[in-house]
Amino acid sequence: MADRDQAAFEAFVVRSSDRLLRTAFLLSGDHGHAEDMVQTALMRTARRWSTARREPDAYARRVVVNLAKDRWRLRGRRLGEAPLEIDVAIPVDDDGVADREQLLAAARQLPAGQRAVLVLRYFDDLSVAETAAALGCSTGTVKSQTSRALDKLRAALTTEREKSQC
Numbered sequence: 001m002a003d004r005d006q007a008a009f010e011a012f013v014v015r016s017s018d019r020l021l022r023t024a025f026l027l028s029g030d031h032g033h034a035e036d037m038v039q040t041a042l043m044r045t046a047r048r049w050s051t052a053r054r055e056p057d058a059y060a061r062r063v064v065v066n067l068a069k070d071r072w073r074l075r076g077r078r079l080g081e082a083p084l085e086i087d088v089a090i091p092v093d094d095d096g097v098a099d100r101e102q103l104l105a106a107a108r109q110l111p112a113g114q115r116a117v118l119v120l121r122y123f124d125d126l127s128v129a130e131t132a133a134a135l136g137c138s139t140g141t142v143k144s145q146t147s148r149a150l151d152k153l154r155a156a157l158t159t160e161r162e163k164s165q166c
Helices: 003-028 031-047 056-077 097-108 112-123 128-135 139-165
Strands: none
Touching: 003 031, 003 056, 003 112, 031 056, 056 112, 056 128, 097 112, 097 139, 112 128, 112 139, 128 139
16 A cells, blocks of 8 residues: 555544444444454455545445444354343433433344444434445335334333333
């Protein structure tokens, strides 16, 4: 990589790493896997910098999404992982910590495709067309998956609130 390209790539890494890590975490639900996904995405982006430099954010985001899809496929073939149960009460503050935890828990229950659409549309603030491009699907699929995911989240959060009020 030429010095000019090296500097441009390093600036991209500084500018985009946090956003890519957030996206990877929301897609995978695990900090360790998210960090690995971002590291791999950055390495692949560096290797293809001559192509990626035109739209490096979109290129790296697409790599992260593809890595998440690969992980979802592999999880279906492996023996089930036992979830780590931590018995720690979630504090309820004025800043909505409990709501955030409930939302993340409900989002983890969504099918992978629906979770990916929500992460890209609402956390990464992508348009329908950009989300479709990142996922490699049609805009109609993005719209229908978004609608279904939001319906499931509403139902899960409504049920959770009803349980907490009893």
